[in-house]
Amino acid sequence: MPPLEDPHSLVAELAERLVPAEKLKQAEDELREALGARQQDENRGDWVRRVRVDKTRALADALANDPAVPELYTFAGFLGGVLKDDTDTTKTMWRLLYLDSKLFTWLLVDHNSILLRKDVDDETSPAGTRDYVWMKADASVSRGEGPPQRNEIQARFLRGDFVSAGDFAASVTGGTYAPPTGPACPLTPGCCGKKTK
DSSP: OOOOOOOOHHHHHHHHHHSOHHHHHHHHHHHHHHHHHHHTTSOHHHHHHHHHHHHHHHHHHHHHTOTTOOOEEEEEEEEEEEOOOTTOTTOOOEEEEESSTTSOEEEEEEGGGEEEEEEEEOTTSTTSEEEEEEEETTOEEEEEESSOOTTHHHHHHHHTOOEEHHHHHHHHHTSSSOOTTOTTGGGSTTSSOOOOO
């Protein structure tokens, strides 16, 4: 049997945010038990490296065995600042995620619904990188263009402009299946795909 490859760090990072606390505690207890016996057999440097690998594996295993993992959506763009709206009674911290490098098209996302953010190299971006954010499918988002207006959030709530991340992604892609070029491409205008006549 080939050796078991280490799980990807992205899986472990998402697992830390998605797996219920009691399951994470159980995985950590199992890890502590396994490490207790190993500590006497390895020098300090090897042991510290092993702790990191074993914790990543424990997190990935806990996620793999959790039947209640929520559906996730990934959006790509440039994470901006917090939009202040004095009339917003929800007390939610709404952040702008700009979808283009001109900072014209954007999404309003609840900061607390962002599970993970990664700054990824992207040669098509003028900055050389692009932010990817992972959110649960039921997170609220709203799309807009141009400078956000005064009382933007309250007006959007009144008009019913906020939808779940899952519904928003489906409406942008025109269906429930992601294109073969990746789930974030349709949300990043001009990123990829060919235009048809």
